[in-house]
Amino acid sequence: xxxxxxxxxxxxxxxxxxxxxxxxxxxxxxxxxxxxxxxxxxxxxxxxxxxxxxxxxxxxxxxxxxxxxxxxxxxxxxxxxxxxxxxxxxxxxxxxxxxxxxxxxxxxxxxxxx
Amino acid sequence: xxxxxxxxxxxxxxxxxxxxxxxxxxxxxxxxxxxxxxxxxxxxxxxxxxxxxxxxxxxxxxxxxxxxxxxxxxxxxxxxxxxxxxxxxxxxxxxxxxxxxxxxxxxxxxxxx
Numbered sequence: 160x161x162x163x164x165x166x167x168x169x170x171x172x173x174x175x176x177x178x179x180x181x182x183x184x185x186x187x188x189x190x191x192x193x194x195x196x197x198x199x200x201x202x203x204x205x206x207x208x209x210x211x212x213x214x215x216x217x218x219x220x221x222x223x224x225x226x227x228x229x230x231x232x233x234x235x236x237x238x239x240x241x242x243x244x245x246x247x248x249x250x251x252x253x254x255x256x257x258x259x260x261x262x263x264x265x266x267x268x269x270x271x272x273x
Numbered sequence: 274x275x276x277x278x279x280x281x282x283x284x285x286x287x288x289x290x291x292x293x294x295x296x297x298x299x300x301x302x303x304x305x306x307x308x309x310x311x312x313x314x315x316x317x318x319x320x321x322x323x324x325x326x327x328x329x330x331x332x333x334x335x336x337x338x339x340x341x342x343x344x345x346x347x348x349x350x351x352x353x354x355x356x357x358x359x360x361x362x363x364x365x366x367x368x369x370x371x372x373x374x375x376x377x378x379x380x381x382x383x384x385x386x
Contacts, residue, residue, distance in 0.1 A: 191372050202277075202364055202377040203316070210372065249316060253372070260306065260318035260329055261375065 161186045163252050163264035171270045172240050180235040180267045182250030192233040193251040193261065194224055203249065209233060220244070240271045275299045277378035279365050285384045286355055294350045294381045296365030305348045306366040306375060307340065309333070316364070322348065355385045 162185045172178045184190055191210050195203040207218025214226045224235045233250060247268050251261040278297045286292050298305050307319040320330040322340055339351045348367075352359055362382050366375040 193374055195377075202379040203366075205374045205376060208374050260321055260331070262318070263316040265315045 161252055161254055161262040163250050163262055165248075165250055165264040165267045167267050168265075169268045169270065171272060174242050174271050174273050175239050178237050178240040178244070178269065178271070180248050180250075180269060182233045182235065182264055183231050184233065184250070184252040185231060186252055186254040188254035190231075190233075191253045192224075192226060194218065194222070194233075194235050195249045195251060195263075197247040197249065197266075199246075206235070206248075240269075242271050242273050245269055245271045277365055277367055277376050279363075279378035279381050281381060282379065283382045283384070285386065288357055288385055289354050292352050292355055292383065294352075294363050294365075294383070296348045296350070296378055297346050298348055298365065298367030299369075299376055300346070302367035302369050302376075304328075304368045304371060304375075305340075305342070306368075307350045308364045308366065308377075309361040310364065310380075311361045319350070319363075352383075355383075357385050359383060360385045 164183045166181055193208045194206040196206055197203050206222050207216050207224055209216045209226045217223045222237050224233055226233050247266045249266050250264040253261050280295045305322040308316050310316045318331050320334045320340055321328045337353045341349050362380045364380045365378040368375045
């Protein structure tokens, strides 16, 4: 079965500092990995994905993520955080040999402090 | 930019009543999904729909739930007899291809009293 862990419920970072939101996964086949962001009372917005190829994936709003197969991780990063990045971040995975649904992690609340 | 839309934004109903949540996926997308998110908790998959039939469903999606694509644009989720524990935010999503990213609507907040 597929599963996703986001080990931190909350991440606090000062504006201008780099941020990392962690994600580890477990799948039986090759993983397809995604990051979504959710602002209050809004739906989920797609940030970036890893399907195949370069392990470093660049996405929207200056975010990037690095796929690490040996550590089964897909951490989300940004070199310089903005207060407007404060939101709930979800990592999701699906396997290439499994069903069509995403399995979402529990979410990490990012607070960027001015 | 095309987007997934959902109506209503908020639905309040009495326990035991039927509700229908509506979604308009992005027009050239072929795969459609429903998820739910109980307040403050994780996003849970309910069902996926392709080629006018359910392709996968979770344990949550029991006989009280059904989905339909009644015309070329709408995608609906029906809950026949709502329970208190059905109170949640329900998200519709669509994707162009099977392994592409899914685009989510803004959600319908369902409150069962």
